[in-house]
Amino acid sequence: VIDIRSLYAQTGCFTYDPGFTSTASCTSKITFIDGDAGVLLYRGYPIEQLAEKCDFLEVCYLLLNGDLPNGAEMKGFVTTISQHVMVHEQLAKFYSGFRRDAHPMAVLVGVVGALSAFYHDVMDITCKEDRYISAIRLIAKMPTMVAMCYKYSIGMPFIYPKRKLGYAENFMRMMHGDPGEDYLANPVLMRALDRILILHADHEQNASTSTVRLAGSSGANPYACVAAGIACLWGAAHGGANEAVLNMLEEIGDVSRIGEYVAKAKDKNDPFRLMGFGHRVYKNYDPRAKLMRQTCHEVLDELNLNDDRLFKLAMELERIALEDSYFVEKKLYPNVDFYSGIVLRALGIPTEMFTAIFALARSVGWIAQWDEMISDPELKIGRPRQLYRGVTTRDVKPISAR
Numbered sequence: 242v243i244d245i246r247s248l249y250a251q252t253g254c255f256t257y258d259p260g261f262t263s264t265a266s267c268t269s270k271i272t273f274i275d276g277d278a279g280v281l282l283y284r285g286y287p288i289e290q291l292a293e294k295c296d297f298l299e300v301c302y303l304l305l306n307g308d309l310p311n312g313a314e315m316k317g318f319v320t321t322i323s324q325h326v327m328v329h330e331q332l333a334k335f336y337s338g339f340r341r342d343a344h345p346m347a348v349l350v351g352v353v354g355a356l357s358a359f360y361h362d363v364m365d366i367t368c369k370e371d372r373y374i375s376a377i378r379l380i381a382k383m384p385t386m387v388a389m390c391y392k393y394s395i396g397m398p399f400i401y402p403k404r405k406l407g408y409a410e411n412f413m414r415m416m417h418g419d420p421g422e423d424y425l426a427n428p429v430l431m432r433a434l435d436r437i438l439i440l441h442a443d444h445e446q447n448a449s450t451s452t453v454r455l456a457g458s459s460g461a462n463p464y465a466c467v468a469a470g471i472a473c474l475w476g477a478a479h480g481g482a483n484e485a486v487l488n489m490l491e492e493i494g495d496v497s498r499i500g501e502y503v504a505k506a507k508d509k510n511d512p513f514r515l516m517g518f519g520h521r522v523y524k525n526y527d528p529r530a531k532l533m534r535q536t537c538h539e540v541l542d543e544l545n546l547n548d549d550r551l552f553k554l555a556m557e558l559e560r561i562a563l564e565d566s567y568f569v570e571k572k573l574y575p576n577v578d579f580y581s582g583i584v585l586r587a588l589g590i591p592t593e594m595f596t597a598i599f600a601l602a603r604s605v606g607w608i609a610q611w612d613e614m615i616s617d618p619e620l621k622i623g624r625p626r627q628l629y630r631g632v633t634t635r636d637v638k639p640i641s642a643r
């Protein structure tokens with residue numbers, strides 16, 4: 242690691258690194274990735290153990306506070322979260338300003354950004370307690386707001402959260418339950434959703450988290466910064482990949498057509514890429530993808546969907562790609578979103594909601610990273626340099642002479 246700040250101070254030299262392939266923008270104690278070994282740790286704990294032994298709210302506590310909670314701490318955390326699950330009635334009105342066929346991510350950018358208009362008065366970002374409560378509010382309200390995006394899109398009334406229900410169960414009830422009726426949650430499916438949330442909770446300086454940090458470095462309201470993160474997540478190269486994978490599998494349609502699509506992905510004159518393959522940091526199997534594939538098996542077993550057409554297609558596509566020298570040489574493995582869409586689909590979540598669920602999960606990572614950045618005594622406004630390649634100085638001629 243080279244810290245080039247002193248070199249810049251002495252000589253004015255700076256690095257040119259489009260896409261930040263080799264530039265650290267910050268130090269962090271939250272998430273560690275070893276991309277060559279396929280290792281992912283949250284606060285030092287391996288993702289495999291967290292996915293097996295913890296639920297999403299324990300992981301939220303971990304990311305925010307630095308360690309796993311004991312029983313009493315967890316009870317307090319769950320109670321605090323449950324006190325903040327409702328959204329302001331005025332916020333609920335924002336939804337009706339959108340077209341019903343708007344993409345849920347477009348609506349989510351708007352409504353999460355609008356939270357900044359509701360909590361600006363108690364938001365002193367230099368105050369640790371204010372930052373903590375803003376994180377709690379975000380984690381608590383995201384399932385409510387994401388489910389409202391879905392209900393609005395299908396023209397159904399909103400279902401309000403129930404304080405006594407677990408996090409995943411509450412979300413599924415708001416998505417698919419009937420108002421006034423009990424929601425019969427299947428524990429295997431709830432565990433699968435919880436695992437999706439854990440696996441997506443944080444991933445160090447990915448594009449959306451870096452966006453949240455950059456926006457926050459100016460001192461902006463945290464909900465406005467998270468809205469910026471949601472906008473960045475939407476793209477198919479990032480969080481939008483889960484939706485794009487399902488659409489791609491549907492388009493391939495049959496195992497007999499896999500060869501044609503693998504050839505397209507290798508063709509440098511064709512912009513097509515295998516969605517759900519490749520990662521900037523993992524040059525080995527994404528550990529989250531392994532867990533996601535296992536979760537996929539569990540869910541399809543539970544629902545007697547072992548013959549699921551898209552799952553079989555996905556596994557065959559993975560097998561063919563991983564035997565192909567192009568993918569082997571470029572170290573392109575399935576990433577977390579290759580299998581997450583199949584799980585979400587089996588849970589009855591419509592494809593266009595997939596990225597919004599990624600946003601719901603990643604919110605804790607965004608706000609934990611924002612909090613870490615604001616409390617850093619070395620905080621500086623993020624201000625990348627550029628390599629100017631435009632014309633050199635020239636004189637303006639009068640318009641008649643141009």
Ligand code: ACO
Binds near residue numbers: 482506519520522573
């Ligand atoms: N299919 C075919 N070729 C690919 C793929 C792919 N999915 N991904 C990368 N490549 C090739 C590129 O064409 C490039 O080839 P070249 O060296 O001959 O030019 C090489 O592999 C390196 O690719 P880059 O785009 O330079 O790698 P980068 O680190 O910038 O991009 C990314 C990573 C964006 C994830 C890329 O692999 C991709 O577009 N994947 C598909 C989209 C996707 O699944 N995104 C989800 C990422 S994980 C997440 O956000 C949760």
